[in-house]
Amino acid sequence: xxxxxxxxxxxxxxxxxxxxxxxxxxxxxxxxxxxxxxxxxxxxxxxxxxxxxxxxxxxxxxxxxxxxxxxxxxxxxxxxxxxxxxxxxxxxxxxxxxxxxxxxxxxxxxxxxxxxxxxxxxxxxxxxxxxxxxxxxxxxxxxxxxxxxxxxxxxxxxxxxxxxxxxxx
Amino acid sequence: xxxxxxxxxxxxxxxxxxxxxxxxxxxxxxxxxxxxxxxxxxxxxxxxxxxxxxxxxxxxxxxxxxxxxxxxxxxxxxxxxxxxxxxxxxxxxxxxxxxxxxxxxxxxxxxxxxxxxxxxxxxxxxxxxxxxxxxxxxxxxxxxxxxxxxxxxxxxxxxxxxxxxxxxxxxxxxxxxxxxxxxxxxxxxxxxxxxxxxxxxxxxxxxxxxxxxxxxxxxxxxxxxxxxxxxxxxxxxxxxxxxxxxxxxxxxxxxxxxxxxxxxxxxxxxxxxxxxxxxxxxxxxxxxxxxxxxxxxxxxxxxxxxxxxxxxxxxxxxxxxxxxxxxxxxxxxxxxxxxxxxxxxxxxxxxxxxxxxxxxxxxxxxxxxxxxxxxxxxxxxxxxxxxxxxxxxxxxxxxxxxxxxxxxxxxxxxxxxxxxxxxxxxxxxxxxxxxxxxxxxxxxxxxxxxxxxxxxxxxxxxxxxxxxxxxxxxxxxxxxxxxxxxxxxxxxxxxxxxxxxxxxxxxxxxxxxxxxxxxxxxxxxxxxxxxxxxxxxxxxxxxxxxxxxxxxxxxxxxxxxxxxxxxxxxxxxxxxxxxxxxxxxxxxxxxxxxxxxxxxxxxxxxxxxxxxxxxxxxxxxxxxxxxxxxxxxxxxxxxxxx
Numbered sequence: 001x002x003x004x005x006x007x008x009x010x011x012x013x014x015x016x017x018x019x020x021x022x023x024x025x026x027x028x029x030x031x032x033x034x035x036x037x038x039x040x041x042x043x044x045x046x047x048x049x050x051x052x053x054x055x056x057x058x059x060x061x062x063x064x065x066x067x068x069x070x071x072x073x074x075x076x077x078x079x080x081x082x083x084x085x086x087x088x089x090x091x092x093x094x095x096x097x098x099x100x101x102x103x104x105x106x107x108x109x110x111x112x113x114x115x116x117x118x119x120x121x122x123x124x125x126x127x128x129x130x131x132x133x134x135x136x137x138x139x140x141x142x143x144x145x146x147x148x149x150x151x152x153x154x155x156x157x158x159x160x161x162x163x164x165x166x167x168x169x
Numbered sequence: 170x171x172x173x174x175x176x177x178x179x180x181x182x183x184x185x186x187x188x189x190x191x192x193x194x195x196x197x198x199x200x201x202x203x204x205x206x207x208x209x210x211x212x213x214x215x216x217x218x219x220x221x222x223x224x225x226x227x228x229x230x231x232x233x234x235x236x237x238x239x240x241x242x243x244x245x246x247x248x249x250x251x252x253x254x255x256x257x258x259x260x261x262x263x264x265x266x267x268x269x270x271x272x273x274x275x276x277x278x279x280x281x282x283x284x285x286x287x288x289x290x291x292x293x294x295x296x297x298x299x300x301x302x303x304x305x306x307x308x309x310x311x312x313x314x315x316x317x318x319x320x321x322x323x324x325x326x327x328x329x330x331x332x333x334x335x336x337x338x339x340x341x342x343x344x345x346x347x348x349x350x351x352x353x354x355x356x357x358x359x360x361x362x363x364x365x366x367x368x369x370x371x372x373x374x375x376x377x378x379x380x381x382x383x384x385x386x387x388x389x390x391x392x393x394x395x396x397x398x399x400x401x402x403x404x405x406x407x408x409x410x411x412x413x414x415x416x417x418x419x420x421x422x423x424x425x426x427x428x429x430x431x432x433x434x435x436x437x438x439x440x441x442x443x444x445x446x447x448x449x450x451x452x453x454x455x456x457x458x459x460x461x462x463x464x465x466x467x468x469x470x471x472x473x474x475x476x477x478x479x480x481x482x483x484x485x486x487x488x489x490x491x492x493x494x495x496x497x498x499x500x501x502x503x504x505x506x507x508x509x510x511x512x513x514x515x516x517x518x519x520x521x522x523x524x525x526x527x528x529x530x531x532x533x534x535x536x537x538x539x540x541x542x543x544x545x546x547x548x549x550x551x552x553x554x555x556x557x558x559x560x561x562x563x564x565x566x567x568x569x570x571x572x573x574x575x576x577x578x579x580x581x582x583x584x585x586x587x588x589x590x591x592x593x594x595x596x597x598x599x600x601x602x603x604x605x606x607x608x609x610x611x612x613x614x615x616x617x618x619x620x621x622x623x624x625x626x627x628x629x630x631x632x633x634x635x636x637x638x639x640x641x642x643x644x645x646x647x648x649x650x651x652x653x654x655x656x657x658x659x660x661x662x663x664x665x666x667x668x669x670x671x672x673x674x675x676x677x678x679x680x681x682x683x684x685x686x687x688x689x690x691x692x693x694x695x696x697x698x699x700x701x702x703x704x705x706x707x708x709x710x711x712x713x714x715x716x717x718x719x720x721x722x723x724x725x726x727x728x729x730x731x732x733x734x735x736x737x738x739x740x741x742x743x744x745x746x747x748x749x750x751x752x753x754x755x756x757x758x759x760x761x762x763x764x765x766x767x768x769x770x771x772x773x774x775x776x777x778x779x780x781x782x783x784x785x786x787x788x789x790x791x792x793x794x795x796x797x798x799x800x801x802x803x804x805x806x807x808x809x810x811x
Contacts (some may be wrong), residue, residue: 006512014524021528025535025561032557033539034647036550054552069763071681090679091769092738094731 011082042108043082049108052117055084056103064098077102077114088116172237175225176316179266181272182218183306185211189299193292194363205288210294212280216273223257226315230257235322239263239315245327245736247707255338256328260476262315264341268458269305271342271349276302279353279378286374293360294353301352304330312478327736330708336384336396343669344389344416348454350382353422355451355493358444362496367440367504372433374448377796379430380653383423384792390416391618391785399744404677404755406781409558422450425526427792428687432519436581439496439516441504442523448493453530455486461535511583518576518718525569532561570625573658576634578639596635600627611751611776612674613691622669629662637675653795655786658717664784670777677774679759684721688779691774693754694718699766700758708732712776713768714756715745729758729770752776 036054037047049051055077063076071090075098076083086104096102096119106116189211196204229237243260244253258267276298281290309315331337354375361371393416398406407413426446432439459482510516530561536553543551578592604623608615633655640647647784676691684699698714710732717725727745734741747754752774759769 003509009512017524018528021532021565024564025532028557028560029535029539029553032560033551035555036552066762069681069765069767071679071762071769091757091771094742146246 036103037081038082039077039084040082042084042114047108049110052105052107054103054105054116055086055108055116056101057084059096059098059100059102061098077104084114085115086114088119090119092119115162171225171232172234172316172318175222175229176314178218178222178225179306179310179316182215182222182238182269183220183303183310185215186299186302186306189215190296190303191299193294193299195297197289197292197296197363201280205292208292209280211299212273212276212295215299216277219266219270219273219306223266224264227257229316230254233325234317235325236320237315238317239321241319241322241325243325243328245325245707247735248325248328248333249706251335251338252328252333255332258341259328262309262313263304263397264345265309265313266315268335268349269309269344271345272298272302272305275346275350275353275378279356283374287561290360290364290371290374293363294356295577297356297359298352299766301356301489304488308478308481312481316788324736327707327734330732330734330737330739330741331400333707333734334396334400334587335635336392336400340389340392340396343385343392347382348419348457350378350385351419351447351451351454352424353378353382354447355489358447359383359493359496361494362444362500365500365503367444369434369437371772372430372443373801376427376430376434377801379423379427379447380792380796383420383427383517384789384796386416386423387785387789387792390420391782391789395782398778399746401742404744404775405756405773406671406778409536409555411537412461414533416421417773418537419450419453419457420445421526421530421533422453425523425530426450428519428522428526430702434449434514435657436508436510436516438506438508438510439520439523440506441501444497444504446523448490448497449530452486453534453591455482455489459483459486488542500566508576510581513579513584513586513589515576515581515584518572518579518679521572522569522576525565525572529562529565529569532565533558536561539557544564545613562695566665567621567625570629570662573661574628576653577632577658592635592639593632596628596631603627611670616673618673619669622665622673626662626665626669629658629665633658633662648800649738649798650800652796653791653798656791656794658791660784660787660789660791662784664781667777667780667782667784671775671781674776675773677771679769679771681762683765683766688770688772690772692719693724694753695756695770695772697768697770700761700768703730703791706730707736708734711761713770715756715770717747717754725754727754727756729756731758731760750779753778758811 017046034054035047036056039055039057040049042055048100057079058079060076060078060083063074065074066072072087073089073092074085074087076085078084086106088106100110103120104114104116105118105120106114108114189208192204193208193211196202196207226239228234229240229243231250233240233244235241235246239260239262242597243263244256246258256263258264276295279298283294286294357371357375357378361367390413393413394406397408397413398404426443429439429443429446433443437511461480463689517795538558539553540551543549572598575589575593601624604620604627607623608619612619637651637655664773678688678690680688680694682688682697684697687694687696689695694717696718697718698716700711700713703710703712710730711733713729715727715729716723717727725747727747729745730743732741732743733739742757744755744757746756755771755773755775757771759771761768
């Protein structure tokens with residue numbers, strides 16, 4: 001009888017511990033997962049306003065602006081279909097460049113400008129964050145499906161933003 | 170010629186590994202002494218040929234053989250020799266060959282230093298290690314041959330500049346020695362399962378190996394953290410990045426394993442549990458390799474990866490886990506133990522330790538894999554960041570610390586509440602006082618988290634010391650195992666203190682400074698003295714000079730560089746760091762902001778940062794001391810003589 005009681009106590013303690021840990025983990029997961037959006041999704045208002053998320057795309061050529069002597073910087077992230085302006089106050093990672101992929105983390109303001117808290121670095125030139133690579137592929141396909149030669153016309157009107165141009169860089 | 174020799178040696182090593190994996194195992198069932206005796210020479214042979222193969226690859230790097238694809242992709246003739254050697258494991262193919270080399274070293278060590286182990290058991294252990302080796306060598310030869318030839322190139326594409334660093338030259342070997350060391354524990358547990366004899370003996374044999382592997386893994390992780398801190402240019406010491414988690418998970422579960430092995434050896438209990446932990450820890454090591462090498466995860470640390478290779482590792486992982494679990498289910502009835510213990514006993518304490526550590530491992534595993542799961546189920550692309558890990562791990566660490574203090578002083582089988590209260594009020598009172606007083610001296614302001622962090626650290630340290638003092642022995646009579654526990658526990662507490670301070674009082678600011686101007690951070694004045702150009706062996710750099718003043722006194726000069734490596738044209742931040750026991754000062758150079766020499770700078774003040782790595786060193790030392798415990802040596806001698 002005593003051994004049985006002991007076992008019951010162990011089981012109850014174990015259940016409490018596992019339950020508490022499970023609760024902790026699920027609530028943390030609910031609270032702190034960050035979603036990834038493409039510029040197209042942001043423009044289509046699918047991204048939440050005023051909550052933290054990640055925005056990724058290519059940095060549009062000629063979009064990187066900075067006032068003399070100031071830290072604040074502005075640039076445009078594009079998926080070759082839609083653009084989102086990003087504002088950041090800090091040091092950009094070493095490999096941040098125009099016509100290169102970048103992922104930023106921050107909030108979308110009501111004015112449609114994305115205020116980044118963090119611009120994520122990458123480790124080598126040829127690396128493209130998988131999310132960006134995939135979304136670019138998808139957007140390119142969508143463009144083709146919708147309008148046939150629309151993708152080509154974008155390319156001719158603004159060759160600098162074509163993906164081949166970026167790849168050559 | 171030499172690369173072909175390396176390739177041939179690798180094939181020979183594979184052949185020997187196949188023999189080692191099958192023949193002694195078969196012999197152990199047929200009681201064929203000749204077959205069993207094959208295990209040791211096979212271990213030696215395998216090591217020799219993997220080492221020759223590895224040597225050939227090193228030679229190819231040192232001699233700039235750019236007809237080898239792998240050398241071309243990760244080296245360059247202008248690379249300093251040290252980095253040519255570390256470049257050998259700077260890419261996928263070479264790091265796997267290093268994995269194989271480390272495994273063959275461990276296998277040889279087991280073959281040589283296990284005189285006290287019955288030959289049949291040893292034959293099975295070596296066979297299991299041989300089979301693991303077959304998997305890895307097949308993987309290298311079929312998917313990632315480092316000796317593949319290409320038409321001769323003029324020069325190589327150079328090693329990623331981030332990897333051209335001493336810290337990263339030694340970080341992978343340390344990590345791999347740790348990772349792969351758990352293969353030995355795995356082999357012991359599988360061999361014991363095969364034999365069906367899961368007594369205290371296998372735990373006693375497996376313990377020293379597990380401790381050493383754990384010590385190396387600890388150092389490997391600390392080196393990685395140190396490297397990320399000064400080399401990535403961000404000044405962070407832990408990012409909860411998937412690649413970091415990949416090494417942290419086997420470490421947490423390995424910690425649980427070390428403790429549950431104690432119970433299995435001393436009391437013959439937790440047998441099934443310990444076997445599962447051994448299988449789990451090695452599986453997590455393989456999973457780590459899979460996560461890092463397959464490219465399935467987005468990580469700041471993942472260098473050149475390839476999904477097809479991931480599938481091979483995944484298969485290997487399934488075989489490793491699956492075969493062990495099938496064996497386990499067959500032997501499970503034999504694993505029941507008759508020993509009993511009361512609710513209040515050391516067994517319960519260690520059980521609690523194990524439950525908490527397993528929950529921690531699962532929490533990290535879930536956080537790491539969750540983005541993969543949601544992506545696979547097309548729920549959306551998400552990422553799980555540091556806030557999740559902090560929210561889960563911090564409370565768990567507090568509970569763990571509380572248990573650690575009590576657990577060390579608990580008695581086996583059963584203990585009395587009154588005895589414990591009488592013992593524990595003093596360390597509790599001391600840690601409360603310390604948690605109140607110390608922040609008044611060292612912290613700029615007081616928070617509840619500071620109190621909590623110092624309370625648990627003080628609790629761990631004071632109970633560990635009390636435990637040693639209560640043994641009432643002279644310093645020289647204290648056993649290695651006791652020293653090990655003392656250092657292990659205090660090391661963790663020291664790391665906790667570092668983490669508490671650096672997380673709560675870290676100051677960090679991105680600023681723009683014109684030459685001659687300064688910025689004050691946490692009482693330190695950072696004066697920017699402009700940027701000059703300097704030249705290194707294979708790079709050019711802008712070097713910013715920053716003088717640091719405290720109370721008007723100049724205390725140090727920091728040189729922060731922005732390098733451009735000639736071959737890869739890759740810009741690199743080399744931070745200027747003034748390290749100290751109580752604080753680090755950190756400056757990284759951003760970019761030029763105008764014509765007048767204004768630059769963007771990141772300045773940081775990081776209190777008690779060094780304590781984190783000091784803690785890791787203490788823990789590793791503890792594990793090594795426990796391994797040097799006399800009782801293992803005595804055991805060897807007795808059996809060696811008879």
